[in-house]
Amino acid sequence: MDLNVFELAMFANLKKYTFNYRFVANALKVEGVKTLGWTPVAGSKLALELLAGTLKQEIDGCTVEPFMLLRLDSSGYQRCPFTQLMAAPSQDYLFVLLDTINNPDGHGIFAHNYLAFILSLDLPKDQLKRVPILMFKEFVIRGLERPLEWNRSMLWELDLKPMMDEKTLAGEAIDLNIKLMKWRLLPELDIPTISGTRCLLFGSGTLGCQLARCLIGWGIKKITFVDNGKVSYSNPVRQSLYTFEDSTLGGKNKAETAAAALKTIFPGLDSEGYTINVPMPGHFVTTEADISRTLESLERVERLVEEHDAVFLLMDSREARWLPTVLANKYQKICITVALGFDSYVIIRHGISPRSFVPEKHRERLGCYFCNDVLAPVNSMKDRTLDQQCTVTRPGLSFVSSGLACELLVALLHHPLREGCPANEKKEKLEESELGILPHHIRGTMSDFATNLYYGRAFDQCIACSEHVLGQYLSRREQFLLEVINNPKYIHEVTNLRELLEAADHQCIELEDDDVLFVS
Ligand SMILES: [Zn+2]
Structure with a gap:
């Protein structure tokens, strides 16, 4: 039977009357047999x-x-x-x-x-x-x-x-697809590390849905969604994990629905969704009940960040990204932000926590999503009309940017310093892993189909990733959070930004969109 072919290499030492031999046979691996x-x-x-x-x-x-x-x-x-x-x-x-x-x-x-x-x-x-x-x-x-x-x-x-079992067979086929990449093109591909990376997605809208689909394509097995919204009529056409059915009768909870949809694509996934209002600066909480709900949410969000390896910030407001940024820093997780404009996108991999930063090893600490900003996040949804509250973007943007964010994560997982991987202003000086260069900041525009790479150092007085904020959070977690929520400008005090802003106030002229500036 061709199944059991073997080869025998033999040497007869006729002087010593000994025979040395090596025997090689096929041994097929059959796993999962009970x-x-x-x-x-x-x-x-x-x-x-x-x-x-x-x-x-x-x-x-x-x-x-x-x-x-x-x-x-x-x-x-x-x-x-x-x-x-x-x-x-x-x-x-x-x-x-x-x-x-x-x-x-x-x-x-x-x-x-x-x-x-x-x-x-x-x-x-x-x-x-x-x-x-x-x-x-x-x-x-x-x-x-x-x-x-x-x-x-x-x-x-x-x-x-x-x-x-078809679930087992599907799992093997998915793994085989990735193994083929390793066998044919990338022998250094670290499949166990990729598939073992637990991903936490804040936001299960256009970006969350598309990103999750990319991640499972890489064989990532654990994906958790956090969102507080419900599926609305307009969602299914842009958000690839929802159907019309999900938007009826007031809409299902997005996070749980996205997780369930992911499991219908591949039942072998460990995917869960949590409907949580992530505490946000400027979204005031005053009553006892509000405070206790906020602290409960804080606890849940914090546990989730702790239990995952990579955190993605995919929400539609600036302030929603603040707490997860602080937490990713606290637990030293990989943190990647993706944000969309009408025809532009930005992807930033946040720098390492100030407490883990070692200059000799990490060179310069990289900035986070908030590092270029001196203003505390406030409630951006307040006093806005419906059209202003919705994200108005070209539909292809979420696919392009979430694809890039997923590839950035996989490339980063192959660098020995992971979230501590340094970056550089010059493309040719960027760190590399087996999958290519590791930029800090990717910006793209759809109108000219351009993608550009940027680099930004961490700002010592950053309102989210600086030692000032982390220190406060670590020493007086709950009081600090509540103060920030009810008075976002409190972050300016903590980071010593107040004087800087007051000094700048005297030098700046505030312009409205329709102001016309004549220069003679
Ligand atoms: Zn920062």
Whole structure:
């Protein structure tokens, strides 16, 4: 049988009367098989009398097959061809395998090759639920007039159904797709690290849906969504995890619906969704009930950040990104922001936490989404008309930018410093991983199809990622958060930005959109 080919390399040292040899054989890996039991054949009630006689004769005449199929009829088990198994499936079959290991415990490597063969027969699932295999392990001395005994042989009963389970098969096919990349193009691809990366997505709108789809394409297995919205009528056409049905009757919760949809695409995923109002600066909380709800949300958000490896900020407001930025810093997580304009996008990988930063190793600490901004985030949804509250963007932007953000994460996972990976102003001086360069800041515009790379150092007085903010958060978490929520300008005090802003106030002229400036 071609299944068990082997090669033997042998050297005969005729001076010393020794033979050295190396033996190489195929050993197919068959995982997920469930063993239902091992029983000694001697104690079983198998009708093997007929088989014993035939086997003895064949062993004596050296015509025995190492793997055979028997079918039970009125006189006992009779040999039959494998084709019969497919033509007339039933539970009356017994596979017999001449095992090279005489020891009753365990079996030789060829057993797995035969299992792979059985699976290749494309049998009905019922047939695979109980597969009895007689592991023939007897010492037989050819030509000796002694009946065959069943002292060592074992009956091995297996459930091969899990192997044919479509969820398992889908998982293997997905993994194979990624393995092909490794085998053909990128031998350095670290598949276990990618698939083991737990991703937390704040926002399950256009960006969250599209990004999740990219991440599962890379074989990422754990994706968690946080959102506080419901699926609205306009969502399904742009947000690839929702359907019209999800938007009816007031709309389903987005986070849970996105997670469930992801599992319909691949049931092997560990995906969950949480409807949480992420506490935000400027979104005032005054009543006792509000405060207690806010602190409860804080607790849940904080636990989620702690339990994941990479955090994506994909919300539609600036202030919603503030707390997750602080938390990603606290727990030293990879943090990537994606934001959209009408025809432009920006992707920023946040720098390392000020507490983990080592100048010799990380060079300059990279900025976060807030580093170029000196103004505390406020409630951007307040006093806005409906058209101002909705994100108005060209539909293709979310696909382009979430695709880039996903690829940036995977590239970053291949750099030894991960979230601490430095960056540079010059493209040719950027750090690289096996997947290419690792920019800090990617900006693109759809009107000219341009993508540009930028670099920004962390701002020591940053309203989100500076030591001032982290220190306050670590020392007086709840009071600090509540103060920031109810008085966003409090962050200016904490970061010593107030004086800077007051000084700047005297030098700046505020312009409205319709102001016309004449320069003579
Ligand atoms: Zn910052």
